[in-house]
Each structure stands twice: as structure tokens, then as C-alpha cells.
Amino acid sequence: MNWEAFWLTVRLAGLVSTLLIAIGIPIAYWLTYSRWRWKFLIEAAVALPIVLPPTVLGFYVLVALGSRSPLGRWWESLTGHTLAFTFEGLVIGSLLYSLPFAVQPFAASFGAVEPSLLGASASLGHSPLQTFHRIVLPLSKAGLVTGFALSFAHTLGEFGVVLMVGGNIPGVTRTISIDIYDQVQTANYSSANQTALVLLLISFAVLSVVYGVNRRAWVVGPWR
């Protein structure tokens, strides 16, 4: 068991899913309430990482982060090194990779709030943002937990994007899934088995939380 890779992966997944709450809520808010006629294009773009091969996504992220792109050059002038093959680069790639897993449950739960509740809140003098804060967010708790857990689990298991963007640098970009691949390549099956089992159990636990929360979401009880 490679603990260095394990903690790196947990750190990456935790950071990415936390950042996705901050990034995903505004995007989901816009997707839920915007009446822009071309909105579906943005919806499709956000969903792309679900169907795109991770290598394709990883390739574009690598190009965008490299020293030939404006973003890469800007970062280089700021920090003195490129984003590619760094932990920060990995975070950016993972944010894109897991975006739909946060945004879609968020948007679904925002959209499930009865329109009459929004109307009632407005008639009681609350602006749309205040309404979002006091009515929509509290009633979307299950969706928020689901989005957080799914993006955490999804980042935990990513492989292609990490390989393209991060390479395989121990302690910096070598995550568990890459480590398992390495172990198998060197015929170190018992170690691969151990690590794979840990990943399996964690993923199962996270998904159990998701389904458990969504079952309770329909019960109106004294819990908050």
C-alpha cells in the first residue's frame, strides 16, 4: 500500500470537491433560472466530461496549461514554472473532469424546489438571492451532499486526465489509480490488490452516503 499516493489522492479529491461547491453552485443556479435561449449549449458543455474520453479532456487541459497557451504563460510569469505536471495543474484538470458530477445534482435539486415557494418568498419581500439562500439552498441539502460526494468519488478514481496532465511524479501527481497501474505493470499483484480494495471500499462508502441521503430527502422530519 502506497500511503503517499493514497493521501495525495484524498487531498486532491477533497480539494476538488470543496472547490466544486463554490464553483458549481453559481453555475447550477444560472442553469436552473436562466431563460437564455442558448442555455442548452452551456448545459451540453458542462456535461461533456461525462462522455468525453479522459485522455481527450486531459490533452486539451495539458495544451491549455502548457507554456504555449496564454493561461500557461501567465501562470509561468507569475510562479516561474508551468502548470503542467504539477499538483495545481492536476486540480484544474480534475475540476473540469468532475464538474458535471457536482453541477447536475445541484441543478436538479434547485429545479425541484416548488416555484410557488419562490413566489411566496418574493411576495414576502425577499430578493431572488435572499430566496436562494433561505429557501432553495436549505431545501437542496440532499443535492449538495450528493454533488459533493459524487465529485469526490469521481476524482478519487480518475486516471486518464491525471496521466495526461500530471504525469506520474511520486508525491506530486502520482494518485492511487496510477499507483495501481504501476504495481500491475511491475507484476506486484498483492500490493495492487490491496490498494484497489481500499479504493473500492471508499467509493462504496461514499456512494452509500449519496443514496442514503437521497432516501431521507423525501422524508419531512425534525432533522435539519
Next chain:
Amino acid sequence: MSADLEVRIRKRFPNPEGSFNLNVHFRALAGFTIVFGASGAGKTTLLDCIAGLSDPDEGRIAVGGEDLYDSEEKRNVAAWKRRIGYVHQDLALFPHLTAEENVAYGLRALSADERRTRSRDMLQAFRIDHLRDRRPAQISGGERQRVALARALVTQPRALLLDEPLAALDRPTKSLLVGDLRQWNQHHRVPILFVTHNGEEVFALGDEVIMLDAGRIVAQGQPHEVMHAPRLETVAHLSGFENIFDATVLALHEDRGTMTCRLETGEVELETPLVRAEVGSRLRVGVRGGDLLLATEQPHGLSARNILPGTIRRLAQRDVIVSALVDCGGTEFEVHLTLAARDALELGPGKSVWVVVKTHSCHLMGT
């Protein structure tokens, strides 16, 4: 400052039978104004426009002299700045908040102490103080209705919109709630628009009635004027005339204040109240099923002017009312009876009867 609510709007709105133009113009004074109409007539669309939850296509909405919407001035005050109380048909209580938190919700601008005092007072006034820590799912339908009303009233709105607020309640609960509402309205003289499709509620509440059909105001006035003296057939259907006939005026009896009309469905002649009409002109006669009498022998010495022989075709029971279809020489009357009357007179299909129609039960409408 006047508290009036002025509405003059046009809006296309979808309904199950296609789409209608909501096209209304009225002024509601302080007190109750009943908006009465069948479902799909545009009642909720009207309220949504006034509350600012839906935009009219054009027109003007003003409350207390302040414009909330004016298409010419390009003015459209956001819903949350309008200070108009709105109780939705589904009540729209916030399920994650307690009754007290629901009531205090609209008092955002006040201090916590003030908020608590005001909402507790309102909970007490509506006799739901004991429920303040319960959530909407944990209280009964009538109690939820009270919470929703208290929540809207505590903000001291400039006008109050109520969308069928009594629909789900039994009769005693209804009249209690209406009493509370009236009492509140005596201290807060604001217009209350009360939407219903229940004719009974119109009589129980009404100061002023606006009758809406397919997006248009078809009648407006005091309840007894609108409900008892319909001038349009749509009104007749809405207000419960089971019998509507096309008729021709045969003779005017100005000395008696009546006239004779021949129904176009057959040979039947009715003596009706006199209206401004000429011999030969056509009009419609509406008669309520509950205003008709049945007799099994030809009645004598009766004040009613119209006694028509006929045969019972069908009997149908609805709740505790028996509806008899009587054929009087080709003209069919729907007559409403009690169960006891049906049994005492041994009524059944094929039985010969006399239908008795009082002159003043005949309501005349222009065509």
C-alpha cells in the same frame, strides 16, 4: 391616500383548452372583492400578474396610487418590492421552517425581538400559537391555511391576494377563518382579492364580485346582482342555472309587470317578469333546478303562474339531491328534489307530473 387596487391588463395565457387572452379592467376598493370563475378562466394568472410573479403583455397595475406596472412608462416593480400579500392555492408554506419561522419570514427588516413579538401576536390572533414549533407537514390542512394567512398578513401588505384559500376546508372551519380575516380587514383597510370557483363562497363573503370567464370580466357588482340576475349565458352556467332556454316574447302585460314567452324547444309558454323588450324579440330564460316544484296532481289555488304537465324521463341522485328530468311537450326541465320528496311522491321514470315555475324564478338574459 387611497388604498385602491387598479388593474387594467392584457395577457395571453395558456390553459388546457388552448390559450386565452386575459383582458380585464377593474378597481378594487378596501374590503373583499370576489373574483369568481370556472377553473381556467384566468383567475390565478390575474393574481400572478398583480403580485409581479408573471408579467402582463401590456396595461397598468397600481396600488394605493403607486404604479407597480405600466407598459407605457416601461415600469415594472419587482415582485419582492411590491408589498402585496399572496396566499397561493397550494399555500406554499416553507417545509423546512416551523410555523413561527414561516410567519416571521416576511419580517426580515425587523430586529429579532420585534420579529418574534409581531409573529407571536399574529399566531395568537389566528389561534395557532400552540403550533409554532411544528413544521407544515406536522399540522392539519386548516391549521396550514391559518399559518399561510398569518404569514401574509403579518407583513402588513398594501393589498391581499387569496387564491381559493378555503377550497380544502370544511364549512365550520371556513366561517371561522373568514371571521378572522374580516376582523383583520377592519383594522387594515386594504383591498382583498379573493379568488373562488365556489358560488356559495360568493354569497358568504362578497362585498363586490367580479365574474371572470375565458379571461374576460362578464359581470361585476354586488353578489345578488351578479349571481341572481345574470344577463349573459356564461354567467348563468357559472352561477348554476340548470335550465336555459331560447325564447320569444309573445305578449307584454305591463299592468301585471309580466310578459309571456314561448320557449323555442316546444309549445311551452312561461309567464316571466317584465323586462324592456318588444313583442317578437328573442331572449334567454334561465331557471334554477332548485327553484322548480313538482306535483303529482294538477295543483289548484297556487300563486305560481306557470303549471306545466309533463312526464318524468329520468331520475339521478347526486349526494342528497335528486335531479329529475321532466319532459313537458318536448321541453325538458331539470328539477332538483330532496330524497324525501322523491320517496313521498313515489316518483319514477314514466310518471306524470306537473312542473310549477314561479314567475320570479325566471331570469331573463339578452342573447
